[in-house]
Amino acid sequence: MRDFHLPGRSATYATNGMCATSHPLAAKTAIDILERGGNAVDAAIAGAVLLGICEPQMTGIGGDCFVLFNTPGDQTVHALNGSGRAPAAASAAALRAEGHDVIPLRSAHAVTVPGAIDAFCQLSADHGKLGLDALLDPAIRYAEEGVPVAPRVAFDWPTAGQALQAHGRAHFMPTGSAPRVGDMFRAPGQAEVLRRVARDGRAAFYEGEVAEDILAALNALGGVHQAQDFAAQRCDYTTPVSGDYKGANLVEHPPNGQGATAILLLNILKHFDIAGMDPMGAERLHIEAEATKLAYDARNRFIADPDHTARLDHMLSAETATRLAALIDPNRAMEAASPLSEQVHRDTVYITVVDKDRMSVSLIYSIFHGFGSGIASEKFGVLLQNRGAGFTLEEGHPNELGAGKRPMHTIIPGMLSEGGRVTMPFGVMGGSYQSTGHARMVSNLRDFGMDVQTAIDAPRAFADHTGLKVERGFAPEVAQALTDLGHTVYDPPEAIGGAQAIYIHDNGVLEGGSDPRKDGCALGY
Template sequence: MFNLMPRVHRAMVATPHYLASAVGSQILQQGGGAYDAAVAISAALGVVYPHMTGLGGDAFFLAYDAKTRRIEGYNGSGRAAAAATPAHFAALGADAIPYRGALAALTVPGMADAWWHAWRRGGKLAWAELLAPAIRYAEEGFPVSRNLRNWIVRDRDVLSADARMAAVYLPNGQVPREGERLVQSALAESLKLLQLEGRSAFYEGELMRELTRASERDGGLLREEDFRRHRGEWVAPISASYRGYDLYQMPPNSQGFAALLMMNMLEHTELAGIPRHSPAFYHLVTEVVKLAFAERDRYLTDPAFRQIPLEMLLSKPFAKRLFERISLQPPKAETFLSQAMGQDTAYAAVVDEEGNAVSFIQSLYFDFGAACMGGDTGIILQNRGSFFSLDPASPNVLEPRKRSFHTLMPGMVLKDGKPFLLVGTQGGEGQPQTTLSVLTGVLDYGLTIQEAIGLPRWVYGRTWGVSADTLKVEGRCGPEVAERLAAWGHRVEVLQDWDDATGQSQGILISPDGTISGAADPRGDGSAVGW
């Protein structure tokens, strides 16, 4: 199932699509650094992985600068339109924000802004060079991967409902064959405008005008002023220590603190003494997930709108109190109803020859986002805003110019002040859980990054239209594990042996001797490239 894990000494790229990995490698070998490669990879993924990400979505970057030995994050998430209020949806007779269509696309896409500022921060190459590979794949086409084709099959009805989406992804009304060339001409033209004019093309220029004209025409809420006012921001990451390592995540509105809280809880047990493939392991981590998610859902929102007690949430005593609530002897599953959320995301990582490292993640939220294009731009708009609540008691209640509770959470682990591990994954509820699986695989069980990513996975949570949570476990976990977990009170659902419902994770590990190893998830279309 695994490719040979590359081990190198100079540089490494790991992405969920082999063409994006090739782009990152190309940029580094042209003399670019990790920041350049990250932007070029991100742009390429928006073309070759359009079901997961694109120019109409958001992106978060976590970057380590080798010269200053500083780690910082860029929050590239968009804010809700000024006209986006619960009253607007009440007037339409809606008790929830729709998942698809122009009304679901009510947050400004933050991706282009994030590219621009990441490049300005640490880029070496010209801006135009970074977008050139993405433009080429959009204009000349690329072979449809198995993963993309599978998602087009799943979403055929949704894609058919939008004429522009159908024209691109269902040419002549047919699902493209695996390997068939997929051309996105309108997207290529939009990328060329961005290449020529920079960030201003998207937030002040013709792209902005076309996107907002289409929004208004189709009944959406985004207007020109929403784009003009958008600004992402450099932020200080949050961190927690774990068995001698320093774990870093993005601060709210990212859910990254949930992963740190989970690891803080696990530090109160000798995890290495619990066999990784045992029912006891899956029970423990599932109960940890439930407790962390309860705190996440209680507080997570845009910190500009509501105070979030991060000092308490990340404290060791708080984690200890939560951990002591877990029933381990005898094992007993507690009840917790999670929020249903989208899971379609792309994570990638880069380490360059100077030791700079970028861990980054991007998304349209759902598969193919809002399933509508912004006019003639070829840009698929995200439906991140559909996750806002219309309940005034919710911390994530919809408010004008507010950022939503955000699932995106790129991670980085430092040892003695230097990058040791870059990790992240696709998935909504699954992101903290798969991150936990990979982190514990490396830090507790002593596995390589490839072995850790290849471990059998679980994902706890609720899917759309289902009123109860399930604990989903890959079939490789074995029937005895599923039976024992069910006996302990878990509502178990057995997935395929290698199921992308558990996410697509990538990672790069830098050993103390300087050896760099990388891995892409065998559940996806990715690869790791190094030299």
């Protein structure tokens, strides 16, 4: 139990249903849908779409999503890949010929076809109870009437807003400056798009006037996207990957998501007595950092479009983890990991819902960087992701940009199952950090017996090619000890990621946790 003398928040407890996400209005909307008779899929879709209005720097209908879920009475976890593809005319060779080493972040070349709307429509049709009109109505209303800008959103907007260009600035910074806390943000163009999708389904987005508006913006900036690229976009149901860590089975979305990296990381950590270390000490952070470098190096080599990921079994094998663990020196940091194949970013939203029938949904939804590509369509203000920056231009690499390919994705929903029962849908945002965040969350729970909220609140560190980011929640001597081990330690200007989770206890009680690093909460009824 937490010390009530100190700042913090308690977990949320309920029995009928629960939502945990990064904005209170989205959590409230999800609970409203449950109380109206909707299920977890309905509630997650309604909340997720609204997050695009509440946190437009993080996500929106011009982005992608990944989903893990189980159905009532069945503990099998299913995966839905709602990520978009590069246009048929995309060419890494053409960009290399123009002198590019990486895909320009804020260019039309970084824009892949948005996959989220198609996924929401498919998921609703296959597994929802209420129609799209009911699910999209809250977001339509808030987009028209406006939402007050929350503190974390206001904090992000000035920096992320620098990416906005042309129509993007007109729709998201119409006054020329970033909104402040409590200012109203409205998106009437997106309200109209959602109204059409509610009436006519996915075709209203991927064909006709909305698609033409998006294509005009992209083609004007040199994009090679065509109408058939949008019309052909389809999500896919697929089979999750999983791995055991001390009795907890971590279930992850398969490639092109990076979820397998979290499993590999935990497989490496099994070779060390993590539970015998100080959970806030330098020894644990050092081992975790070294394991992260090795796991992410494997990620950058192997994970790509599902049709181009050839060595997933090797990445997840116990033998691979054993060999990698042997490379870790407990007394000295290794060289920094190779530069990541995707650009550094931190912008994602996550929502999890559990309903009265114990259907669980773990859904993550993003436009990649802050305000994505910065490119928005003129009439409707659909802001487009720059997820194509997750491709590499290295010739012959599995993740090389190519026609109709999906890039390696950093966003990953997670689930835990124990004893054959789904026990915790969860997600940890924060761009590349997410795989490390999943592993740390599981380790906090299993190695140190933390409850859900404590596991989320605990300070974080992350090793990438720039050094070892260490949040201020650690004691000063920890940073010095890590420096003495050879790490380049620095204090990140922003907190590392955010997380939400719902733990399903044996007695049916739901325990929800939500990260104070974000504006959100866990709500139940």
